[in-house]
Amino acid sequence: MKNLRTWLWRLFGVLPSAKRERELADEIESHVQMQTEDNQRAGMSALEARREAILKLGGVEATKQVYREQNSLPFLETFLQDFRFALRQHRRNPGFTITAILMLALGSGACVAIFGFVDAALLKPLPYRNPDRLVNVTESVAMIPRADLSYPDYLDWKRLNTVFSSMDVFTGGGFALHTPRGTELVGGSRVSDGFFKTLGVTPMLGRDFYPGEDSLSAAPAVLLNYATWQKRFGGRPDIIGQTVSLDETPYTIIGVLPGSFHFAPRGGAEFWAALRAPHSPCEKRRGCHNLDGIGRLKDGVSVETARAEMTAIAKQLEIQYPDSNRGQGASVLPLSEVIVGDIRPILLVLLAGAGLLLLIACLNVASLLLVRCESRKREMAVRGALGASRGRLVLQFVTEGLLLVMGGAVIGLGLAYGGMQLLLSLIPAEMLMYMPYLREIGLNAHGVGFGLAIALFSACLFSVTPTLRLTGAEMREGLSEGGRTAAGTLWRRFGANLVVVELAIAVVLLAGAGLLAKSFYRLLHVDVGFEPDHLATLQVSAPDSRYGKDEQAIALGRKLIANISALPGVQSAALASVLPVSFNGNTTWIRFLDRPFNGEHNEVNERDVSSEYFTTIKAKLLSGRYFTDAEDGSKPGVVVINQALARQYFSGQDPVGRKIAHIDDAPNTRREIIGVIEDIKEGPLDSKIWPAVYYPFNQSAGPDFSVIVRTSQDEGSVLTSLVNAIHQIDPDIGTLDEMTMVEKINQSQTAYLHRSSAWLVGGFAILALLLGAVGLYGVIAYSVSQRTREIGVRMALGAQRGSVYRMILTEAGRLAAGGIVIGLGCSIAAAGLMQKLLFGVSSWDVPTLMGVAAVLAGSALLASYVPAHRAASVNPMEALRAE
Amino acid sequence: MGDKADVWQGTLALMILKTIETMGPLHGYGIARRIEQTSGNLISLNYGTLYPALLKLEQEGSIESEWGLSENNRKAKFYGLTRVGRKQLSQEAQDWQQTTAILARFLAPSEDPA
Numbered sequence: 001m002k003n004l005r006t007w008l009w010r011l012f013g014v015l016p017s018a019k020r021e022r023e024l025a026d027e028i029e030s031h032v033q034m035q036t037e038d039n040q041r042a043g044m045s046a047l048e049a050r051r052e053a054i055l056k057l058g059g060v061e062a063t064k065q066v067y068r069e070q071n072s073l074p075f076l077e078t079f080l081q082d083f084r085f086a087l088r089q090h091r092r093n094p095g096f097t098i099t100a101i102l103m104l105a106l107g108s109g110a111c112v113a114i115f116g117f118v119d120a121a122l123l124k125p126l127p128y129r130n131p132d133r134l135v136n137v138t139e140s141v142a143m144i145p146r147a148d149l150s151y152p153d154y155l156d157w158k159r160l161n162t163v164f165s166s167m168d169v170f171t172g173g174g175f176a177l178h179t180p181r182g183t184e185l186v187g188g189s190r191v192s193d194g195f196f197k198t199l200g201v202t203p204m205l206g207r208d209f210y211p212g213e214d215s216l217s218a219a220p221a222v223l224l225n226y227a228t229w230q231k232r233f234g235g236r237p238d239i240i241g242q243t244v245s246l247d248e249t250p251y252t253i254i255g256v257l258p259g260s261f262h263f264a265p266r267g268g269a270e271f272w273a274a275l276r277a278p279h280s281p282c283e284k285r286r287g288c289h290n291l292d293g294i295g296r297l298k299d300g301v302s303v304e305t306a307r308a309e310m311t312a313i314a315k316q317l318e319i320q321y322p323d324s325n326r327g328q329g330a331s332v333l334p335l336s337e338v339i340v341g342d343i344r345p346i347l348l349v350l351l352a353g354a355g356l357l358l359l360i361a362c363l364n365v366a367s368l369l370l371v372r373c374e375s376r377k378r379e380m381a382v383r384g385a386l387g388a389s390r391g392r393l394v395l396q397f398v399t400e401g402l403l404l405v406m407g408g409a410v411i412g413l414g415l416a417y418g419g420m421q422l423l424l425s426l427i428p429a430e431m432l433m434y435m436p437y438l439r440e441i442g443l444n445a446h447g448v449g450f451g452l453a454i455a456l457f458s459a460c461l462f463s464v465t466p467t468l469r470l471t472g473a474e475m476r477e478g479l480s481e482g483g484r485t486a487a488g489t490l491w492r493r494f495g496a497n498l499v500v501v502e503l504a505i506a507v508v509l510l511a512g513a514g515l516l517a518k519s520f521y522r523l524l525h526v527d528v529g530f531e532p533d534h535l536a537t538l539q540v541s542a543p544d545s546r547y548g549k550d551e552q553a554i555a556l557g558r559k560l561i562a563n564i565s566a567l568p569g570v571q572s573a574a575l576a577s578v579l580p581v582s583f584n585g586n587t588t589w590i591r592f593l594d595r596p597f598n599g600e601h602n603e604v605n606e607r608d609v610s611s612e613y614f615t616t617i618k619a620k621l622l623s624g625r626y627f628t629d630a631e632d633g634s635k636p637g638v639v640v641i642n643q644a645l646a647r648q649y650f651s652g653q654d655p656v657g658r659k660i661a662h663i664d665d666a667p668n669t670r671r672e673i674i675g676v677i678e679d680i681k682e683g684p685l686d687s688k689i690w691p692a693v694y695y696p697f698n699q700s701a702g703p704d705f706s707v708i709v710r711t712s713q714d715e716g717s718v719l720t721s722l723v724n725a726i727h728q729i730d731p732d733i734g735t736l737d738e739m740t741m742v743e744k745i746n747q748s749q750t751a752y753l754h755r756s757s758a759w760l761v762g763g764f765a766i767l768a769l770l771l772g773a774v775g776l777y778g779v780i781a782y783s784v785s786q787r788t789r790e791i792g793v794r795m796a797l798g799a800q801r802g803s804v805y806r807m808i809l810t811e812a813g814r815l816a817a818g819g820i821v822i823g824l825g826c827s828i829a830a831a832g833l834m835q836k837l838l839f840g841v842s843s844w845d846v847p848t849l850m851g852v853a854a855v856l857a858g859s860a861l862l863a864s865y866v867p868a869h870r871a872a873s874v875n876p877m878e879a880l881r882a883e
Numbered sequence: 884m885g886d887k888a889d890v891w892q893g894t895l896a897l898m899i900l901k902t903i904e905t906m907g908p909l910h911g912y913g914i915a916r917r918i919e920q921t922s923g924n925l926i927s928l929n930y931g932t933l934y935p936a937l938l939k940l941e942q943e944g945s946i947e948s949e950w951g952l953s954e955n956n957r958k959a960k961f962y963g964l965t966r967v968g969r970k971q972l973s974q975e976a977q978d979w980q981q982t983t984a985i986l987a988r989f990l991a992p993s994e995d996p997a
Contacts, residue, residue: 006942023960027911030959031930034912037955058931070935070942 013072014080024067028060078392082399089400096372097404100365103771104408104458107361109415110354110764112443112451116420118347119450120441121340127260129200130296135303136265136338137167137293137310140331143603143690144585146338148289151277153317153325154192157293160313163306164295168195171291175246175271176541176734182727185541185734187268187433188246190275196223198296199263205229206240206255214275221274222251226259228270246271248543262436264339265292287324287589287663294335307332323663327601342749343435345836346757352830353512353764356505360768362458363505364775365404366465367498371782373397373465394463401462409455416451417443423760431752499772499779500818506765506772507823507856508830513765514848515831515841516758522840523754524746528581529680530617534571535708535741536715537579538722541734542703553701554632556729557610560707563725569713574613575697577606579706581745584683584690589663592649593670601663604645605682605692608700614640614677616710622646624656624675632698637671642679645691660693671695684750686839708741715740757837769859772819777863780812784867791871792879801872808871812864819860820853827852895936896945897979900964900972903946908963910953911937937962945971 032053039049057063090097125131139147149169158167170191177186193209202208203223213221222244233239243250251273282288297306310330318325380393420441432438547553557575564573578586588606591597611629614621627638639660646655655673662669679689711718719738726733745751791804831843902917903909915930940946945968953959
């Protein structure tokens, strides 16, 4: 209390006050006069009396000074004084100040913006109870490390395991939502009854599933996403208990999930329905995998322990059910790993890129500060000679650095905020759907804290740099030299090397950007095995009740193709169960009828395509023929295979005419291979080609498929008429994802991630190059200005302009070469670290590295040409006369 | 300065408070003279140190100041004791007496410690 009072008093005392000064003067004066009078009374002369009084006081000014220090906070006052002086210094040099602040703002802004993403994706815990105890539990096979679970396996896993306090499953897919306005395909998932309890999420409205509500006998129940509740049901609380029609089944809405809930693996899901298994014939079979699992680890159980136990259980089931479970292992991964594992390396690379940019900016400002420090040598020497302590001089520099950093930090936070919003708006909505954790990105406390940490770091850097200069010896030197000197030794030794580091960092960023850009180029030019231009695509889901039977689906397919082919601008149309360049999966197990079979699982992609499919997408037939529309269930089974299958299972021989069957060798699954096509990329652009079988749609039909159309005109313009044509056949057929094949490829997650990382790192690299060039320019220009006299002398003694050019450019060249060599070395190491993000490019890609070296050398030449030209244009007479 | 000054400052504050208590509101010069007289001129006070000490006491709320006229009709700042100061004085006086008593016992010629 007493202390607080004192502090407040003294804090106010920092503000200057004329009244207080006057009162102090009055009080001291009255003291002196009273004593003077006393002294006179004691017999002294007037003059002596006053002198004695002042002596006894210890001096008027000294007393006042001690009093003033007690009356305010001296260190704060000193700081404010330095602060005002620093402001004046910066105002006198607006060019320097603005450049420095902008560079710092740019660097810290980039860092904080990227950090915002890192924070949202990697640091912020997922919105579940104890999210670090949640794992993703799935089966695992050789070709697919994280494969789906089958329903019977799930039941056994749930029953047998001792490592999970609960284990639940969810499906992919979606629903056909029937509304009075028509049928709409919406994202959704069917989940087992404990799904939300396992996650630790409670509905904000209504209730969760009852135990047992996921059985086929229970009344169908569904939970809504918060956004769905708002968008489709106007946020009405009376929605609970009402029914909604999904896939022609009335579901009772039992609850609404909280707004904070998101589940990235099913990012697009709006409706969370009870599992109601076995929902389809697939869920009755142990060999049909359509579920994804989550589990909550019991206390004290590690992921490794859980993985070991689930693997053992899988092994046990493999022995028990060799037909269906051969080779079916188990995968247990932290849920967060599954959700953000893919984007982690990209975010870390981006953060590293932004960090390097910040480092360049800091080094640049530090070297500018050094230059300024050199030119203020005399000022420092004079202040030192007048009695300023070294600490006080250092404090002056610290204050000036602090001022720059504060300006940079404030503007940088603004830039970061804008940058985050901009980057977020650049992410397509479909992509954002699967990264829901990015939704609430913004400048939060973490971001601001990170920005302040950066500011603190740079403040330390800028405080240390100039103080290196202020050794006592240097200070004396400053006076004696009279300010007429070549560049200081410290500058030569230290400042110039800063620019080498800057250039090296610029090389690293350029090389990173170059490699990423090349990866992206390679990715987009990967051979997909068909011609993706002029292809329009969409997905179709027809109601089971009317199109569930084979002949119904086949009839629908024929009618669709006939109607669509008649549309203007359409050359041909085809159906496929899965479009190319989407995913590897939807596999089947095949056996070869002409060789012994030991129950092995020959896993291949299965695609059911209509007879026009291969010609429509312009696939390349290697041997044999395509199937015809007439080849339906009444005809012998046929199949077209891809080259990968031919290579893997028929090495050297012609597969045409050979027979395959499903693993169970049911008679209706036996098919003759009638053709081999060049591999079509079924999975993402950067995925491997899997063996694939293409069955005639008419022999393997279903009510859910994709339509693919080749057009003679702009393929984007037919999308609407495609949807209309389908709805003319039956308005209850849902359509989804209308887009062109080129869009589909360019907007695929793989392409998107590669593109965005290439662009962002590229942006950082360009800024880094710019800053590096500015830094080099600054160094050379400073060196030239310091050497003007020397150059003048040389020229007076007969040096040619050419040799002056050479001298300056050699100096710049040495620095640039140092930067390039060190940078290239670091680049190779850095690229090794981001190998995961590279596609079709090695980390030591020579053309990229050479290109980077050339770009940097060119920029360095450009940056040093201007000062070299100035040096060569020195008028020797003026230079010699100049101080 | 250092530790020595702190000790001195501590005792100086106590002397000031006691002086004001005895004499009533008093100006700086008066306090200084009075302290010297009371000490039997054993203390030679550097008057300059008195004013920061007065200011510190005022900041702490132990004394308050007011401009007034001295006995010679001279304008001077008078310092008076506050309630807080009175309490502080009695507390510190007691502490001080206790300290000196203890020290006195230590320094007294040793009897039989037994």
